[in-house]
Amino acid sequence: MTTITFxxxxxxxxxxxxxxxxxxxxxxxxxxxxxxxGECGGSCMCATCHVEVAPQDIGRLPPRDDIEQEMLESILTDVPEGSRLCCQIKLVPELDGLVLHVVEIAG
Incomplete structure (x- = not known):
């Protein structure tokens, strides 16, 4: 079981x-x-699941792939190390306790 905190x-x-x-x-x-x-259903095409990974958890995740990086660059001028699309974070038992900060969507 994997429990994460948003x-x-x-x-x-x-x-x-x-x-x-x-x-x-x-x-x-x-x-x-x-x-x-999750407007695109998890296909890494919309960034409506943008989160910031808690600093202590960044090293627990695999690096972003090129597609995720490009999507983040399309919405951010500078992409912080902890910025992720949570559709690309596969939850495995080793990530139990992961903390993700929901990014406020500009309205």
Whole structure:
């Protein structure tokens, strides 16, 4: 079992237990985490599941692939090390306790 915590822009925390094989986006949308939309269904084409990985957890994740990097560059001038699309984070037991900060979508 993998439990991850989503931190809302206002600081509220929401723990979600992921199902085996889920992505961060799938777990968040299934649990109704506010701010994670997943408009493209997880195909790395929309950035509506943009999160910032907590600094202590960045090294626990594999690096972004080229497609994820390009999508993040399309929405950000400078891409911080912790910026990720949570549709690209596959939740495995080794990521238990992962903390993801939901990025506020500019309106």
């Amino acid at each position: 931190i809302q822009p206002d600081g509220a925390a929401r723990e979600v237990v992921a199902k085996p094989g889920e992505s961060g986006m799938q777990a968040a949308t299934r649990a109704g985490v506010e701010g994670i939309i």
